[in-house]
Amino acid sequence: MSAAQSSAQSQPNLSFDELKSRLEPFEQTHLLRFWDSLDSDQQSRLSEQIAQVDFARLKTLIEGKDKSVDFGELAARATMPQAVASDGSGCDWTLEDAQKRGEEALRAGEIATVLVAGGQGTRLGFDQPKGMFPVGPVSERTLFQFFADRLIAAGEKYGVDVPLYLMTSEATHVETRRYFEENNYLGLKPEQVTIFQQGTMPAVDAETGQVLLAEKGSLALSPDGHGGTLRALSRNGCMEEMRKNGRKHLFYFQVDNPLVGLCDPVFIGHHLLASSEMTTQVIRKRYPTEKVGNVVEIDGQTQIIEYSDLPDSAAEMTNADGSLKLWAGNIAVHLFDLDFLERMLDLDTSLPIHRANKKVSHVVADGQLVTPESPNATKFEQFIFDLLPNAKNTIVCEANPAEAFAPVKNANGAATDTPELAQQAICDLHRGWLRSCGVTVDDSVKVEINPRFAMDSNELCEKLRQSGDSDGEQSISSDRYFS
Structure with missing residues (x-):
């Protein structure tokens, strides 16, 4: 594995008094109530977790003082951004032009890839990282193998090793790393693969705003969403490594889609010929309320309204001919200009926070573990697509869903995916x-x-x-x- 494989340096352990001083201004000292009953390793873990939380920012989120968004009002003003159709119409160049330009970038070694693979196969009834799910209809190849084989094929075709940056979560990191090591990196070169872990955000009690304890010596943490990808890439040295190795563009995709057109030269070519800073691949939604983000244009800016934030009335809006007004569904395939990502880091641009009400098991004051029957906590996460409005130039590319989108999300027997x-x-x-x-x-x-x-x-x-x-x-x- 590459040098960037190593994790970011741990925070130094803080003493009880130092931790208490850090927590008191935010009324979170309950996190230390079991301190004296913890052994040194447990104290060290809790200290490190507390040190990594930005409690001032968390307080703002808990109090709801961050910028709120009226998604219904936004959707009412939304139009479709200019898009390149799957047949190549909608732009000033041909599909052949796009393919040629994309192949030039691949051969020049300008493309890197990042795979977001923090999810477990819980909804599939699969108790391992989702990337290890056997999806090949004949071969039973795993999702990870599908992507590795495509990168190997692209490398052979274009004469270059395309790097894979693979982002895990706390729940999937150890097992994913072991899987790649024990399976010879699925045919990829070890130095071609960088496995790193995304950040976390604490869950808080929905009524009191107190951070929950998953155990006496551990915060209730959850992944900070795919919006944490940029920070995690930077924190683990991946951005620096990409720049050092001459990479200029980052192909982003998620683990649940075996049909993703990884390193598709036409998609890359559209991005480059449009001088786009962030390019998004979309499909025509199968039905109005399909659980995909809605790619729209509002006040001249391309952005995505997540399905969970879009009122059904807005999702079902139609044009005069009866077609869906907001037809473009995000399939979590993006291409980023590396200069753009570095600018976002330099400007310390904060992505908006999305809230989710969830059931979170937690330790209460008497030390007992409580498993709630209904949502009791607020989780916070960020979405990578919220970078879109910050891009100076964007382009949307339509893909044929039969060729590019077959997500694996639900167990067999469900209606979709x-x-x-x-x-x-x-x-x-x-x-x-x-x-x-x-x-x-x-x-x-x-x-x-x-x-x-x-x-x-x-x-x-x-x-x-x-x-x-x-x-x-x-x-x-x-x-x-x-x-």
């Missing part, structure tokens, strides 16, 4: 590639094509032509994995 539906989407896409090459394949046959065999239908046709497996010969009648 299940492993079965993702596997079906993978097979549908790859059967389509085969048919475009003249191969007959029945809809009942499962087909999976590793990007190391072919990254797209054109590469597949060439591979099959070279092997004599196309132009009428082929009829695939059983499940097949091309690797």
